[in-house]
Amino acid sequence: MVLRIAIGGAVVLIGLALGGARLWWLARLIRSGSPAPGRTKGALRRSWAELAEVLGQRKLLRRRQSGIPHALTFWGFIILLFTVIEAFGDVFSSKRFAIPGIGHSPVLGFLEDLFAVVVLLAVISFVVIRLVDSPARRERRSRFYGSHTGAAWVTLTLIALVMITLLGYRAAQTNTGDFPYGSWAFASHAIGGWLAPLGRGTNSVIETTLLLCNVAVIMGFLVFVTYSKHLHIFLAPMNVGLSRRPRALGALEVTDGGSGARTIEQLSWKHLLDFATCTECGRCQAACPAWNTNKPLSPKLLVMGLRDHLFTSAPRLLAAGHGASRGSALTSSNGASSAEGKVVGQSRGSSDAPAAPALVPDVISPDVIWACTTCGACVEQCPVDIEHVDTIVDIRRGLVNDGKMEASVQQVLENIAQQGNSFGKSGRMRARWVRELGFPVKDARKEPVRYLWFVGDFASFDERILELSRTLAHVLHDADVDFGLLYEGERNAGNDVRRIGEEGLFEMLVEHNMSTLNGAQFESIFTTDPHSLNTLRNEYPAYGLDKPVLHYSQLLQELLESTAITVKPLGTRVTYHDPCYLARHNRITEAPRKVLHALGCELVEMPRHGLNTFCCGAGGGRIWMSDDPALGERPSENRIREAVALGVDTFVVACPKDFAMYSDAVKTTGHEPDLRVVDLVELVATALETATLAAVSGS
Amino acid sequence: MRILVLMRQLPDLVEELEISSEGTDIDRELVKFVMNEFDDQALEEALLLKESSGAEVVVVALDEPDVDQALYTAIAKGADRAVKLTGVSNERWMSTHERAAILAPYVEESAADLVLTGVQAADDLDGQLAGVLAGLLGLPHAAVVVGVELKDSTVLVTQELGGGRSVDEEIDLPAVLGLQAARQAPRYAPISKIRQVTQAGGIEEVAAHTPPEASATAISLRRLYVPERSGHAEMLEGTPGEVAERIAEILRSRGLVKG
Known part of the structure; x- marks a missing residue:
């Protein structure tokens, strides 16, 4: 007994000391990050997230195959916490130790046994998943590619050992008379039955040995966890609780006035916590349009790389203390900051110790940072709520403020700064497409309108797409919708400018657009471009916009439902591509589908649709960057192949950039003859014409 | 070492x-003005020289529309000082000779070691500014410069000659260079x-020396025309041999080649 206490005590003390020291070190390291304001606001929302995502395993369960065993293991470990307490009690106090208040309820005994068995089965399914999706064999196609698979196998072994020793000592206890649970503890009794022939003495030795082994494995596991990707056991609940709510999509996080992160010191503590929390599960990687088309970016490998860098930078970060972060005290994420004349590019750049390596290119290749389309698939997937896009854009800001970017991007930024549009055309030509409509369109700056149409650059300047703008204008005009434009008062809304990392230009655009909007009279805004919608809806309110912002698909839905538009069913089989900035960033997935339904189209969904949509490759400024053809297919081509496999002949889009990207992609993939790219409004117009024609011929 | 970069708004x-x-000028009411793109090349080269040799870079422009933005942009890029020459009418087109005459006294006073400007501008396609200015000041000059390297009292210049050839030459300082492209x-x-x-x-702001009115070289402008659309394109089809034959025929029929 004394030996039992001595060995058990030593194991526990060593375990706590090792694990505790590591956790303390991690806490100091993460706290050395820059400020991340607003991370504790909204306790109710955060508590709900804990319930849904941690206890409810909501995001994990989206992938059933691995989600179910993970949820069972997670719940199992909560139940098995009771066995841990009991095991420690058995070691240190008395045999037949009972948890005060719960005692030896047969239900507890049953649950403990049940989950011990369930977790063992879950471990087996994890083994199968890892063997089937083996990175050694499947390489880039495996979501575990690049993950620490060795650590994963050790973890699975340790979990299995915890369960085996647990069931083992409990089974032995059934034969030594120390087992406090009756027949409800079915597994312990069943295994006990097999051990019974060994006799009471042997069973007593087995009991003590396995009990101590159980405590030792648990302590060993705890220590191992703090040194491995399995740290998520402790950090995931924290990271989920501190993440942006409702999600790290929509508005972008801007800290320190948008001067950007050039070194690890300048990343916020939340993002350092992200890196430490990553479980390397690879769900982000499997969903990433860049990774899936052979680009150098994997959100997972980026986070892992930054974590490795964080850990190797620890001596410098811990020596510098908390004060060595961003130079400015200003950490508000609202707009009016650069007007205060803060030194961008110097405040954070020059105050750092010279020893700090640049995140780009010393730690991460610029190709990785620029490959991101900011589509948010990674953020959507991540079960522990890592905020990849915020980190990537913060790093981009540092590059842009130092003038480091592709020449084509620089040209576009200069165009937008000079002319207010990415096309580098005269800002006065913005509404020229209106001239050929054959009816006047109101100028919302001069007379009140119900809807203000924020057209956006592509729908105003791209030859192919301004045809679609005309079609939409005709549909609205025919339906007697009271709408108007800002004409040359409109400028690029700045969504992609902000995501390229040009925060100053974004603010300039917002200020200009807001001053025009403030001088216009309207009830709500609708946009053609989901990207414009995103920033107007989620980012402009910080600068004073307080009107509802709709997408034209929502307006069309309203018009169809209110019978302001009547149509004849088209009966076409179509598939629909959800734009990332409509579906994922703004949760608008139903409106375009309802429009298609009202048009009598048969919608055949692509495997990746709705919130899991696959990016066309244009977002985040990628549309202005060059693609290296040597890297393989473009995301848009990958998507077209997905659609072609459905056997439909019509590919419906609801985003000008999608129209441009997919019109090109059907050509480059040779699918132009069998797949027609159409905008939602074209279908509406066709159905309308049909209806009008029918009415005419019927009269 | 002081480098002057002369910038023009167009x-x-x-x-x-x-x-x-x-009918003698463009309508300047609604037009936006931007910096001459070749002057941007000159500025870039000056900033590169500053980085390699620690020279002081001073950008100089006349008080033309939207010039402040161009000057502030130059400072943001790394220019040490920005000078705006005021007191010159900015409501009409200014000939390159006139411009050079206004700039020359300032350049002389500023004790610059090297003067860089764009090789040409949309309203100076002949690229006269650098040459005329050098002439007024009696300084050496080189045009179509694509590389500048500072020595002690000279500058090593790479000049593009056309036909894929270029020449390297050493020029005494101070000198005036017309930049085609920065490195x-x-x-x-x-x-x-x-x-x-900007904030x-x-x-x-420096008051400009107004030049003597209409010197002998000044141009008197009678009327501006929008280029008239004329002619058309003819697509030549067929084998390369047939197309070549057709081209030769056209050239012969227009009297552009003999035989």
Whole structure:
């Protein structure tokens, strides 16, 4: 007994000391990050997230195959916490130790046994998943590619050992008379039955040995966890609780006035916590349009790389203390900051110790940072709520403020700064497409309108797409919708400018657009471009916009439902591509589908649709960057192949950039003859014409 | 070492230019002005020289429309000082000779070691500014420069000669150079930096010496025309041999080649 206490005590003390020291070190390291304001606001929302995502395993369960065993293991470990307490009690106090208040309820005994068995089965399914999706064999196609698979196998072994020793000592206890649970503890009794022939003495030795082994494995596991990707056991609940709510999509996080992160010191503590929390599960990687088309970016490998860098930078970060972060005290994420004349590019750049390596290119290749389309698939997937896009854009800001970017991007930024549009055309030509409509369109700056149409650059300047703008204008005009434009008062809304990392230009655009909007009279805004919608809806309110912002698909839905538009069913089989900035960033997935339904189209969904949509490759400024053809297919081509496999002949889009990207992609993939790219409004117009024609011929 | 970069503001050519009612100038009312792109090359080269040799870079421009933005952008990119020469009418087109005559006294006073400007501008396609200025000041000059390297009292210049040839030459300082291209593409000035610089102010305003009125070389402008659309394109089809034959035939029929 004394030996039992001595060995058990030593194991526990060593375990706590090792694990505790590591956790303390991690806490100091993460706290050395820059400020991340607003991370504790909204306790109710955060508590709900804990319930849904941690206890409810909501995001994990989206992938059933691995989600179910993970949820069972997670719940199992909560139940098995009771066995841990009991095991420690058995070691240190008395045999037949009972948890005060719960005692030896047969239900507890049953649950403990049940989950011990369930977790063992879950471990087996994890083994199968890892063997089937083996990175050694499947390489880039495996979501575990690049993950620490060795650590994963050790973890699975340790979990299995915890369960085996647990069931083992409990089974032995059934034969030594120390087992406090009756027949409800079915597994312990069943295994006990097999051990019974060994006799009471042997069973007593087995009991003590396995009990101590159980405590030792648990302590060993705890220590191992703090040194491995399995740290998520402790950090995931924290990271989920501190993440942006409702999600790290929509508005972008801007800290320190948008001067950007050039070194690890300048990343916020939340993002350092992200890196430490990553479980390397690879769900982000499997969903990433860049990774899936052979680009150098994997959100997972980026986070892992930054974590490795964080850990190797620890001596410098811990020596510098908390004060060595961003130079400015200003950490508000609202707009009016650069007007205060803060030194961008110097405040954070020059105050750092010279020893700090640049995140780009010393730690991460610029190709990785620029490959991101900011589509948010990674953020959507991540079960522990890592905020990849915020980190990537913060790093981009540092590059842009130092003038480091592709020449084509620089040209576009200069165009937008000079002319207010990415096309580098005269800002006065913005509404020229209106001239050929054959009816006047109101100028919302001069007379009140119900809807203000924020057209956006592509729908105003791209030859192919301004045809679609005309079609939409005709549909609205025919339906007697009271709408108007800002004409040359409109400028690029700045969504992609902000995501390229040009925060100053974004603010300039917002200020200009807001001053025009403030001088216009309207009830709500609708946009053609989901990207414009995103920033107007989620980012402009910080600068004073307080009107509802709709997408034209929502307006069309309203018009169809209110019978302001009547149509004849088209009966076409179509598939629909959800734009990332409509579906994922703004949760608008139903409106375009309802429009298609009202048009009598048969919608055949692509495997990746709705919130899991696959990016066309244009977002985040990628549309202005060059693609290296040597890297393989473009995301848009990958998507077209997905659609072609459905056997439909019509590919419906609801985003000008999608129209441009997919019109090109059907050509480059040779699918132009069998797949027609159409905008939602074209279908509406066709159905309308049909209806009008029918009415005419019927009269 | 002081490097002067002379910058010109030009109507933004993405705008649709219109001729004013007098018929001798473009309508300047609604036109936006931007910096001459070749002057941007000159500025970039000057900034590269500053980085390699620690020279002081001073940008100089006449008080032309939207010039402040161009000057502040230059400071944001790394120019040490920005000088605006005031007191010159900015409501009409200015000939390159006139411009050179206004700039020359300032350049002389400024004790510059090297003067860089764009090789040409949309309203100076002959690229006269650098040459005329050098002539007025009696300084050596080189045009179509694509590389500059500073020595102690000379400058090593790479000049493009056309036909794929270039020449390296050593020129005594001070000198005036017309830049075709800097060694690297002009850098980007982040808007936040430009705004911060703008807020800090710092453009030096200097009264310009007004040149003697209409010198002998001055051009008198009678009327501006929008280029008239004329001619058409003919697509030549067939094998390369047939196309070549057709081209030769056209050239012969127009009397452009003999035989």
